[in-house]
Amino acid sequence: MxxxxxxxxxxxxxxxxxxxxxxxxxxxxxxxxxxxxxxxxxxxxxxxxxxxxxxxxxxxxxxxxxxxxxxxxxxxxxxxxxxxxxxxxxxxxxxxxxxxxxxxxxxxxxxxxxxxxxxxxxxxxxxxxxxxxxxxxxxxKYDAPKESVHTVEKLPLKALFKLKDGRVFRKEEKLRKRYKCIEVSTRRVYLFSPVAEVEVITEA
CATH class of the missing domain: 3.30.2010 (Zincin-like)
Structure with missing residues (x-):
């Protein structure tokens, strides 16, 4: 072609x-x-x-x-x-x-x-x-809508989300330009870009 x-x-x-x-x-x-x-x-x-x-x-x-x-x-x-x-x-x-x-x-x-x-x-x-x-x-804004996918900045404080590799995090406060997030299984702290795309976990 x-x-x-x-x-x-x-x-x-x-x-x-x-x-x-x-x-x-x-x-x-x-x-x-x-x-x-x-x-x-x-x-x-x-x-x-x-x-x-x-x-x-x-x-x-x-x-x-x-x-x-x-x-x-x-x-x-x-x-x-x-x-x-x-x-x-x-x-x-x-x-x-x-x-x-x-x-x-x-x-x-x-x-x-x-x-x-x-x-x-x-x-x-x-x-x-x-x-x-x-x-x-x-x-x-011109992306096709993706179900269940959100950016970190749009999530409420303490919300749980997961990455494609299955790891689960809890959103914490913003530190300068990035968000502090804690990996639930290890308690390790990671910094996420505000526009990182993640999947929201709804707690039962």
Missing amino acids: DKVKVLAQYLPPDAAPLIGRWIDYFKCEFKISRNRGSKFGDYRAPHSGKGHRISVNFDLNPYAFLVTTVHEFAHLHTWNEHKHKAKPHGTEWKNNFKKMMQPFFEKEVFPPDVKHAITSYLNNPAASSCSDLTLYRSLR
Whole structure:
């Protein structure tokens, strides 16, 4: 199947042709990956005879898929220009991300709230990666509803929740930017991102 047709199944349709051209231009291996709980996408620089490689999780909504794809292509472009001399999310990467996002702004493929969040993120030097919470929250609004899945910040204090691996936690107070949570079986303390997705446990 034509790569643009495949990409259009995951991206806003108007964005697919340009991403297809980038894959060809940068001679990049582009993989649509299974869900990885710890990250949305990944870029790997040329190594051991392999060229540029980008992977993006298959289950992202179209806007999150596009933001993640541009994020990773900005890493590729920055590597081509600076190799290992540039910081992963430093000024060079941020400038490339902003520049590479521009065509999609011009095509108006993003809803206004997502465009505003991306713009704010790119103008905020304190934001270090796509884990920027304002941007993440704006993108999540376009996810398909998931039964029983909630973010930690939406749970009441002392609520019980579990992770995909089956471990059970109790939500405690917020400490700066993260929530203190106690693993029920071990009493160990963990810090959770406000937007971590968890399954609520209803106590009988």
